């Protein structure tokens with residue numbers, strides 16, 4: 484059975500830097516509060532009107548260039564996002580059109596902060612099954628579009644941000660590539676991090692009443708999310724490594740979803756990893772949801788932090804709750 488190897492990575496973030504002090508002018512918060520609770524020093528938000536597809540296209544072109552693969556060689560596109568441009572169709576169709584004239588399948592994945600791992604699991608299954616040879620996986624978000632940048636929405640507004648990351652996967656008969664992926668859901672916790680409306684369960688699906696009741700903004704039980712994240716992520720890392728006949732002792736580099744620096748630090752401690760074995764960049768980008776892992780991976784690759792033979796592990800947890808991990812031999 485072929486494996487899926489990561490041939491190239493790329494990312495793109497908006498130019499506009501939003502500092503904690505800037506947010507403190509919009510809401511009752513402070514640089515000290517945000518840094519001490521989340522580790523975030525600044526994040527990127529797009530200028531209003533900027534297309535997320537453009538960020539995804541830039542990240543994809545960089546990943547294709549790094550891979551030495553032409554966009555016309557792609558057999559499929561898997562696009563993780565929870566902030567699509569439109570209610571329908573999904574972002575994947577716009578990216579397909581921006582990259583190639585070939586009518587390749589383009590599938591949107593909606594799995595929140597675990598979106599990239601879920602997208603990777605679909606691409607990996609396609610490649611292992613022999614259905615497709617070369618697959619582009621993208622995680623992209625424009626979270627600034629739906630945040631409530633006032634004191635009422637400060638718990639989420641200071642955390643979430645915009646960006647895109649991409650990887651090009653190709654079937655290989657070599658021993659490198661994705662060794663195992665593990666994905667889970669526990670819908671009992673669906674209300675712990677959600678945007679309730681608009682939605683098809685309502686008539687009309689968008690209304691002034693919903694707007695007044697703030698149902699278009701995210702609600703988050705922050706402490707609950709934190710508590711579950713620090714338990715599920717290490718558990719999933721261990722399970723996924725075990726599926727590959729490996730253990731934490733074999734791991735070279737962990738790239739955790741960038742939810743909160745304190746979550747990453749708790750996961751690191753629980754797994755007994757050294758500082759140089761865990762990569763974090765939430766300090767400068769905030770939580771870009773499905774884009775955090777491919778952005779971080781691209782930074783590591785370009786900085787030479789990932790070498791041939793290294794064992795790299797991704798792990799993520801978020802709304803749903805949905806979580807998972809992937810183990811990759813570089």
Ligand code: COA
Pocket residue numbers: 511512513516517520521596637638639641642676703704705706708709742743746770800801802
């Ligand atoms: N600035 C200042 N104060 C804030 C604030 C902000 N941006 N956001 C919330 N607060 C306030 C709260 O209103 C609360 O005030 P109160 O005690 O008067 O009610 C107080 O800070 C403490 O809130 P609490 O939720 O107990 O703080 P916390 O220590 O749990 O930290 C989070 C809050 C959100 C940073 C933390 O729970 C967290 O990171 N959770 C995980 C969230 C996450 O990762 N989400 C993404 C999922 S992938």
